[in-house]
Amino acid sequence: MTFNILLGLAIIVCLVGLFLRLSIWFTQGIRPPESPISAKQRITSALQGVLSTIFSAKIVLFLKSLIVDLLFQKRIFDKSSLRWAAHSLIFVGFILLFFMHALDSVITESFFADYQSTLNPYLFLRNAFGLMVLAGLGIAVFRRISLKPQRLKTYPSDWAAIIFIAVIMLSGMLLEGSKISSYTTYQGMLEEYGAFDEEEEKALEAYWVEEMGIISPHMQSPLDSEAVAMGQEINADSCMECHSSNKAAFASFAMAKVSRPFSAILGDSTTVSLFWFLHIVACLAFLAWLPFSKMFHIIAAPVSLLIKGTTDDLVESPANLLNVQMVGLSACTHCGSCSLECSSNMFFESFNNDFILPSEKVQYLKNFAAGKEIDPVVLKRLQEGLYVCTSCDRCTAICPSGINLKQLFITSRYALLSQGVPETAMLSHFSFPLALAQNFVDDHLKALKQVTELFRQSFKHLSDITSPMTLSNAAAVDNDTFKSCFSCQRCTNICPVVRSYENPIESLGMLPHQIMFSLGVGKLDLAMGSQMIWSCSTCYLCQEHCPNQVELTDIFYSLKNGAIQKIDAGAN
């Protein structure tokens, strides 16, 4: 009765959760098009996409992906056999326990006419599957701890998932273990199935105490071997048909050692009830928690993998683009594989911004897609994290859930930039692959304008100065080779950038030799504010040709670093 109420509750919560999570797939999105797409349109587009895949040659890709990506988990296998082992152990063990054990009255009984939960191979297999899951969890814990220095981030919710499954497995084993040693349970079976005389009963009990692990109030091991032998015969004749040796339940048999002290204190039947309750509550709570946690990946990851397998990340309809984004966001298990291989990982170490790691970005983007109010400071860091990316696409190639991270990141990057907060990282070479790919060209230019305008406003310019400049001590720049400059202008004359403008002073603010001179007379601000440093092609011709070993290009780099620092310090 209690069980049915709890089960009903868990199923209701699970269904509501599933509905909420699935509805997000069709209602939220990053950078939706100007003219809104209704949920109905998005569901229709999704269905059209699914149908046009199933009823076309693409069905082959679909089936291939089903076997290779979903059942075999090839994407994990290709990257790490240890991780694959962990996931497969948990996945296979859990699924088989779910169908064979949790749903035994529905599934197992209809497939195997002779099914008895107390019979082998079922008794043994239940333990084997449970142990598989625990072994997988063990590897998962080891992985999370050992890879921490490699920037694998673990949230409390990641530990929660591991602990939750472990509790289910261990409570099940404790339950079975406590039943194994319970004399009350033994008596119950005897009363229900046995018809023995007193001597036979004693012999049978002796055998069960000696070999099957029950704790009897009447006798203790070691027992008279004759009685045990007779008990064995009776057991073989009358019990074995429905009850295999408890030792076949090897994990639970070992667990009985843990449950025994409980039985000694609480009594054996109370202990059995206690562990039953613990096991049932753990299982049902897990069911209810599933849609609200990363375990939702049981549903979202297969969908995401099938989409990748059949579309190869080429989705055209705007509605489906949004749908795929949202499926992707919900398929992330925070496994951290992307961050482990992220080419920008060292920038994370330098900038101390978690959002540089793809796994942390993708987790947070869920809030962004949901249109939640986000603190401007967090938003700024997210924007930087999205920009400090080498566009190497390793994260997308590696994601075990097949999430198109690249598309998510590009779209979010420009969605954030269009909100108008200038991003200084745009002035780095992270912009190169973006210019190459030509996505969001207009947005890029607009955002670039904002950041260059910010620079223009933040520094003094030569053209602003009307009264004569006062000279001061040479500027404090790490590289002080500018002190050797004697203004021969060779740098300016050889510069391909200066040559590119009809009126270079107007376009560049100051010419290379003028920048060296201004540093010499202590006008650091003026040097930092000149457009020349941002137009420098870093070709090093000036530096190479300088007769006095002034390291112009290197000085330009430190001016750029200094200018960005100054701007960022002002913004924060």
Place this chain on the structure above:
Amino acid sequence: MKYAFFQGCNIPIRIQQYATSTEAVLGAFDVELVTIPEFNCCGYPVRNVDEKAYILPSVRNMAIAEKQGLSILVICNCCFSSLKKAQNTLQKDNTLLTELNGILAKEGLKYSGTVQIKHYLTVLHEDIGTEKIKTKLVNKFKDLNIAVLHGCHILRPREITNFDDSFVPRITEDLMQTAGATSLEWRGKLECCGAALAGINDELSHKLLQEKVSGAQDAGADYITPICSYCHLQFDTTQKNLVSQGSGGKILPVLLYPQLLGLCLDLPEEQLGIEENSTIKKDDIARIKSLLGPPVEEKKRRKKKAAA
């Protein structure tokens, strides 16, 4: 010879043919390239923002190579100069070395400075040598006019890169000659492709690129051979984008050095991946191949001359 193969971020995703053709050519001379998935970005993209953040990634890469007991072979110029710059900086700055090693220690890495950084052209030119290359030539080019674009960061600053004479480079000359190709004298040979300004100042970046394209074409180049992966992308992707957006002018197709030498060594075409260069057409490839001939002719002629 065995090297840790440093491909950087662009090559594995955008120019795989540069990696496969280099691997094939070096493989022909028993140079083995080991791919190391743990390598990260060289740091170059962040140099405008923060110099220390620029140095750290290269130090980690070098520490990984040291741990594996391998020297590093680089294709991309910018990766090459980043690694060299990091090496040079830490040689002079012990405090920074200690600081950065402190960060690396978290993951059990340590940079000691023993690793060698080599550009693949140096391996071809010095370690293998043009004489040895010549012994393996199955074909040689005749009448193939190439404009080599060195890319800036391999030549300069010379104290850091130590690659070749930064004013009169010889390595590419010798290597082109070995393959029978003519390396043209042209005004952009040692200059900038504009890549460093892409996405920051596109107008200027395009101007610098187009100046190189027309410069090479004016000098009579049939193909351009960029050494750096950034230059390659400027010519093979941006050039194409510009022409398709109506900038006018004729496309100058890209042919990479290992592809060109690979043809002379008769290496499998799928490894050379010439078709993967987006600026090259099927006719171009046929034309290039038609310029190949047996490498013995030159010797015969020389002998005849000597006899006369």
